[in-house]
Amino acid sequence: MSDHQATHEAFPTGAPAVVTCGLPYANGDLHIGHLRTYVGGDVYSRALESLGQQTAFVCGSDMHGTPIAVQAIEEGVDPEAFALEWHEQYAETFPKFGVEFDNYGHTHDDTNRELTYDIVERLEAEGYVYEKEIKVAWDPVDEQPLPDRYVEGTCPYCGEHARGDECDEGCGRHLEPGEIEDPVSTISGNPAEYRDRAHKFFEVSELSEYLDGFLDRLEGTSNARNQPRQWLEDGLQDWCITRDLDWGFDYPGEDDLVLYVWVDAPIEYIASTKQYTERVGADEYDWAEAWREDGEIVHVIGRDIIQHHTIFWPAMLEVADYVEPRAVLASGFMTLGGKGFSTSRNRAVWAREYLDEGFHPDLLRYYLATNGGFQQDVDFSWEKFRDRVNNELVGTVGNFIYRSLLFAHRNFEGTPEADVSEEVEARVREAIDDFEAGVNDYSVRAVGNATVELARFGNEYIQREEPWNLVGEDDEAAAQVIRDCVQIAKAVAVLFEPIAPDTSEELWDQLGEDGSVHDVTVDAALEAPPRDFGAPAELYEKIEAERVEELNEKLAARVAEATADDAGTETDESDADGEGDVSDIEPVADDRISFDEFQGLDLRVAEIVAAEPIEDSDNLVKLTVDIGLEERQIVAGIKQLHDVDDLPGTKVVVVANLEKAELFGHESNGMLLAAGEDADLLTTYGDSPVGTKIR
RNA sequence: AGCGGGAUGGGAUAGCCAGGAGAUUCCGCCGGGCUCAUAACCCGGAGAUCGGUAGUUCAAAUCUACCUCCCGCUACCA
Numbered sequence: 001m002s003d004h005q006a007t008h009e010a011f012p013t014g015a016p017a018v019v020t021c022g023l024p025y026a027n028g029d030l031h032i033g034h035l036r037t038y039v040g041g042d043v044y045s046r047a048l049e050s051l052g053q054q055t056a057f058v059c060g061s062d063m064h065g066t067p068i069a070v071q072a073i074e075e076g077v078d079p080e081a082f083a084l085e086w087h088e089q090y091a092e093t094f095p096k097f098g099v100e101f102d103n104y105g106h107t108h109d110d111t112n113r114e115l116t117y118d119i120v121e122r123l124e125a126e127g128y129v130y131e132k133e134i135k136v137a138w139d140p141v142d143e144q145p146l147p148d149r150y151v152e153g154t155c156p157y158c159g160e161h162a163r164g165d166e167c168d169e170g171c172g173r174h175l176e177p178g179e180i181e182d183p184v185s186t187i188s189g190n191p192a193e194y195r196d197r198a199h200k201f202f203e204v205s206e207l208s209e210y211l212d213g214f215l216d217r218l219e220g221t222s223n224a225r226n227q228p229r230q231w232l233e234d235g236l237q238d239w240c241i242t243r244d245l246d247w248g249f250d251y252p253g254e255d256d257l258v259l260y261v262w263v264d265a266p267i268e269y270i271a272s273t274k275q276y277t278e279r280v281g282a283d284e285y286d287w288a289e290a291w292r293e294d295g296e297i298v299h300v301i302g303r304d305i306i307q308h309h310t311i312f313w314p315a316m317l318e319v320a321d322y323v324e325p326r327a328v329l330a331s332g333f334m335t336l337g338g339k340g341f342s343t344s345r346n347r348a349v350w351a352r353e354y355l356d357e358g359f360h361p362d363l364l365r366y367y368l369a370t371n372g373g374f375q376q377d378v379d380f381s382w383e384k385f386r387d388r389v390n391n392e393l394v395g396t397v398g399n400f401i402y403r404s405l406l407f408a409h410r411n412f413e414g415t416p417e418a419d420v421s422e423e424v425e426a427r428v429r430e431a432i433d434d435f436e437a438g439v440n441d442y443s444v445r446a447v448g449n450a451t452v453e454l455a456r457f458g459n460e461y462i463q464r465e466e467p468w469n470l471v472g473e474d475d476e477a478a479a480q481v482i483r484d485c486v487q488i489a490k491a492v493a494v495l496f497e498p499i500a501p502d503t504s505e506e507l508w509d510q511l512g513e514d515g516s517v518h519d520v521t522v523d524a525a526l527e528a529p530p531r532d533f534g535a536p537a538e539l540y541e542k543i544e545a546e547r548v549e550e551l552n553e554k555l556a557a558r559v560a561e562a563t564a565d566d567a568g569t570e571t572d573e574s575d576a577d578g579e580g581d582v583s584d585i586e587p588v589a590d591d592r593i594s595f596d597e598f599q600g601l602d603l604r605v606a607e608i609v610a611a612e613p614i615e616d617s618d619n620l621v622k623l624t625v626d627i628g629l630e631e632r633q634i635v636a637g638i639k640q641l642h643d644v645d646d647l648p649g650t651k652v653v654v655v656a657n658l659e660k661a662e663l664f665g666h667e668s669n670g671m672l673l674a675a676g677e678d679a680d681l682l683t684t685y686g687d688s689p690v691g692t693k694i695r
Numbered sequence: 696a697g698c699g700g701g702a703u704g705g706g707a708u709a710g711c712c713a714g715g716a717g718a719u720u721c722c723g724c725c726g727g728g729c730u731c732a733u734a735a736c737c738c739g740g741a742g743a744u745c746g747g748u749a750g751u752u753c754a755a756a757u758c759u760a761c762c763u764c765c766c767g768c769u770a771c772c773a
Binding site: 406 | 699707708720721722723729730731732733737767769771773
């Protein structure tokens with residue numbers, strides 16, 4: 001196993017760097033909350049390159065796992081085709097926001113397969129994998145295994161209701177497959193049974209000491225170190241790395257077992273880097289050096305997947321003898337007008353939507369990158385967006401550039417003949433230092449602010465020196481000032497490239513520069529600009545107040561509609577064509593049922609005798625219901641929507657022959673009928689006695 | 696409920712990890728100046744006892760304990 005330095009050298013280092021973004025899971029549309037991570041990664045990798053660091057920026061779509069398998073089945077398509085469709089969409093979307101990966105692959109290809117097998121085999125060879133017979137939840141009716149969160153039941157440790165992979169409501173423990181008691185399928189609702197299955201385990205517990213040291217070395221945002229520390233203290237459990245599933249990579253030598261998605265997903269980071277090398281050649285970028293010798297690996301992720309990147313992933317890398325990550329940057333989440341994004345409720349600003357509104361991607365990049373620290377939760381609103389664009393991009397940066405270049409063009413037809421003043425040269429140096437410090441602090445925000453502050457200085461400077469009063473009076477002095485301003489403009493182009501690649505390129509052209517700003521390093525900020533350039537054009541456009549109102553109205557209307565509607569439309573794929581208004585009312589189901597089938601439902605008039613809220617649940621109420629023949633306990637999700645004390649005495653309609661289920665640890669023997677999101681209870685018009693069958 | 700994050704003038708943020716002059720910067724607001732520019736900049740002003748309580752200390756926004764509130768993630772909603 002490799003030995004790593006306890007401290008890291010500051011960027012830029014001589015080693016190749018790899019910047020990765022968390023793999024998007026190929027099953028849904030991207031919104032600007034997702035984009036925050038990708039823009040952050042892109043800015044960071046561009047900034048590294050600007051410092052002269054050799055950098056590969058890679059990512060790919062995560063194609064495997066149970067959710068995709070299940071969704072594909074629901075849509076009646078092949079999981080691979082299903083995932084590929086999303087993958088292609090992502091691959092198309094990212095560049096539209098200037099997020100330009102050196103390689104964007106996906107987990108279901110040969111490069112990843114080979115590397116995954118290679119690593120898994122190393123884990124085995126090093127003796128870190130063992131087989132254990134465990135009980136796997138199985139749906140006996142649908143004849144399918146129920147991995148992970150497709151089963152729920154009772155936590156064996158604390159007795160609370162829990163999800164298949166985690167005791168989310170009680171003790172918080174990670175649950176390995178087979179541990180949960182009283183399992184029930186979350187797909188079909190069928191009580192699950194356990195079957196003995198041999199599964200593979202990765203002995204993470206043996207690596208606690210290594211991981212402890214790793215976390216000491218790890219750089220990046222503090223949340224990425226704090227969270228896993230807790231895990232380590234509680235003691236690590238070995239990690240089951242196989243699943244009973246058809247979709248994914250078969251476990252080597254086991255054709256009825258598939259590798260757990262979180263094994264092959266991060267390996268795509270390596271695979272994608274390798275594909276990059278295969279494309280450009282090892283002279284340009286050597287993936288093997290980066291991953292096997294001395295690379296600087298920087299992972300940019302959302303904070304929900306910190307554990308995987310700071311425990312499982314480095315453990316795998318360590319055993320398989322790869323380079324460990326140098327830094328993990330875990331972004332905070334985004335809120336929209338103070339509340340969380342909700343894809344299922346269409347409470348989101350979609351990536352595509354933003355572009356359709358005609359906004360320049362650089363504006364959003366700037367907002368996402370500089371609004372709050374990276375690990376901070378950040379709020380998006382169109383008002384804030386407008387304020388920052390108008391004040392900072394238009395007022396400060398754009399205005400300075402335009403006034404300077406316009407003045408230079410009119411009076412000097414380009415860059416005046418003069419040397420940069422000491423003051424301005426020092427100020428540009430300071431901006432470069434701030435930029436570099438930002439990179440080494442893993443703060444994309446600081447990187448962006450360095451430039452805006454430089455432009456702000458530029459405005460002060462030009463204002464103070466008043467070149468417009470010098471022209472004709474003291475042309476030499478005027479030339480000096482404008483020369484300085486052009487230099488600052490050039491520095492802005494160079495230093496703002498990571499944040500606003502497109503407009504920086506435009507500015508670069510305006511300055512009469514050859515080539516691309518993308519290819520220069522920060523040193524260029526101090527080099528002389530070309531002598532001649534033409535009339536400048538405005539870089540950024542103001543956003544009018546009416547525009548904001550309009551956008552807010554659109555959003556509010558959509559959210560209201562989605563909220564009023566039954567959120568029962570589980571997921572939100574397809575139909576995102578954004579055309580026309582979707583009706584508030586769910587369409588009638590296509591499948592007609594026979595009268596006999598209806599007869600199979602035993603619906604009864606019942607009366608609520610007693611009701612008490614279930615502690616710790618937001619929504620569940622335990623009801624005692626009189627159905628004439630007997631009193632029954634039913635659990636219903638109506639706590640927030642009715643005053644629980646008013647419920648007793650209410651006549652309701654219940655499904656009497658529904659199979660029993662256990663919810664939140666309480667038995668539910670039947671189901672009461674209610675309408676819509678508001679859980680408007682169905683009751684009787686006349687006074688049919690309790691127990692009456694409904695037909 | 697578990698976990699994570701947060702609470703600093705009207706809004707947003709920095710400082711807090713390595714405690715010391717009633718506190719950073721941006722936006723907004725009020726009054727005045729300047730005008731090359733999608734206007735920016737300058738001068739002046741109003742506005743915070745740094746979520747609460749208790750403690751450590753000569754000294755706390757900064758350390759400790761407890762509490763409150765907010766947000767997110769993960770859920771049940773048969």
